[in-house]
Amino acid sequence: MASPVHTLCQTGLVVALLLMARCTCHVGHKEGVRIETIVSPSPGCYKLQSGDFFVTLENITLTDGTVLYTSYLPDGKVVAKRSYLGKRTSGINVGMLGVCKGEVRHLTIPPQLMMGSVQDTENLAATVPVDVQIHYRAEILDVVPQIERSLLQDFLSTDKNGDYVVRANEIERVLEMERGLKRLLQNALGMDNIVELAVQWFDADGDGGLNREEYFTLSQTIQLDQMRKDAKAQYPDEYRNPEKNRALKDEF
Known part of the structure; x- marks a missing residue:
């Protein structure tokens, strides 16, 4: 007869295996941006291309937790962000290419790729130290082809x-x-x-x-x-x- 400790270990192993099976995380790197897929898209989905419109719920933070931008307001309201790929900062443009509706991504972006153009709403040049990475996490609510x-x-x-x-x-x-x-x-x-x-x-x-x-x-x-x-x-x-x-x- 198995001991309670042995049974507990077996149960813990099963739970761990189940959690691993459910994890959809995938990590890749492109042009200096670390791209982690937290929730994978549906098979055969349309992939975001340059010039396409997309809607996100997103957080942009520094490594120490400083919030640069968030869709989640202090009063409890949630404000989705609407964008065209190619008109965001360089790191977001690189990391969001190929994303699908329903996907969740976490990008780790070096500061030189987050300054963007003067038109970007994330005008982070004055707030991001030159040696600090930026964390961008987005849930994709919609994607519309150009x-x-x-x-x-x-x-x-x-x-x-x-x-x-x-x-x-x-x-x-x-x-x-x-x-x-x-x-x-x-x-x-x-x-x-x-x-x-x-x-x-x-x-x-x-x-x-x-x-x-x-x-x-x-x-x-x-x-x-x-x-x-x-x-x-x-x-x-x-x-x-x-x-x-x-x-x-x-x-x-």
């Missing part, structure tokens, strides 16, 4: 409150500015409550709004870009005022 930039611009422009979900009242505000489009949609569908129905039809997760992927599906399904062109041709009087500027300002 080829879908026009869809992204439209989504972010419609998302008036910036919560990354488009709701019925936000679509209504857009249609009040694009009355030709509103008339075209109402005539095509033969009903007035087009916004409410659109949200119901494309709200796959049932949360009452359209997330980025759901909004893209709506836009592509109804061919929104073409409908805007048709609306201007059919209802030119509705477009006497200068067209609303829908351009997205890059958030670094």
